Amino acid sequence: MHRIDSATARQNANGKGKTGFHDNADLPNQDATYFTPEWSNALQEEVANVIEGLGLTLDKTDNGQLLKALVQQFGEKKVLEDAIKEYREDIKEAVGRIETLEERTYEDTQVGELFWTTKHFATANEVATYKGYGTWQRALQGRVAVGFSDDPEDPVDFRTHGKLYGEREHQLTIEEMPAHTHDLRVNRDDGSGKYPEDASGTEEWSTGKTESAGGSQPHNNMQPSQTLDCWERVS
Structure with missing residues (x-):
């Protein structure tokens, strides 16, 4: 590509050292800037190369192909870049949450x-x-x-x-014992080997108490335990 360089090109039209187009009405006997075949072909091929290079076929009836090609290329690229950026941000956030969970003590x-x-x-x-x-x-x-x-x-x-x-241990009281009785009868022996009889001829018996038994220790109430x-x- 090059800037217009015909004989009537206006010097510094687009800035210092940048030629451009002008009607040259302010210059006596000077025609307006005219095209050259070289510049026209350069411009044409620059535009055509972009359209074809981005996958489109030139269409004489469509004057919006350059825009379509650019939107297709850079629009999709922008969407993809935004998606990648968002994905990276989501990953970063998820990693942060995981790290926080890993550092947190689970209080069971x-x-x-x-x-x-x-x-x-x-x-x-x-x-x-x-x-x-x-x-x-x-x-x-x-x-x-x-x-x-x-x-x-x-x-x-x-x-x-x-x-x-x-x-843990409990000593049974009389009230806590099962109700019961103990019968004890002793036949009296007068030393002769004979047992005295009462007036009716029946042997006489007397009552008494047995000797004391038991250690009065508390009762173990606990089941087998660990x-x-x-x-x-x-x-």
Whole structure:
């Protein structure tokens, strides 16, 4: 491509050193700028090469082919570039969310809930270090957990949330023993080997007490059990 360089081309018409077209009415005996075959062919081929180079066939009846070719090329490119940019931004955002999730500690025990484990911790700080979060305190120390009941037939202790009850050992009282009696009769022997009889000829018997038995030790109320660590999260 080149700028018009005919004999009547106007110098500096488009800026310093840039020739252009002009009617030259201000110059005596000077014709307006005229085309040259070289410049016309250069212009034609520049435009035609763009249209054909972008995949279109020249159409004499269509004066909008250059625009179509440019829109097709750069419009699609812009859409693709925008899509790629948006995709990259979405990926960056997703990666950020993943990194945040990976860095976050999953708190599987909420405040007020219990953490049961076969692993033994000597202090609450050891639990916090192991779990990676929270403040803890021992729970159910020396006690067995019983599920809350809403069955009205169950004892009231089972139907009271957080109720502490029961004994490790218990000594039965007389009131708690099954009602029972022990009969004891002793036939009196006067030393002669004969048993005295009463006036009716019936052998006489006397009553008495057996010797004391039993150690008065408390009764073991606990079922076979296993001790586990139980911790409550308090914050």
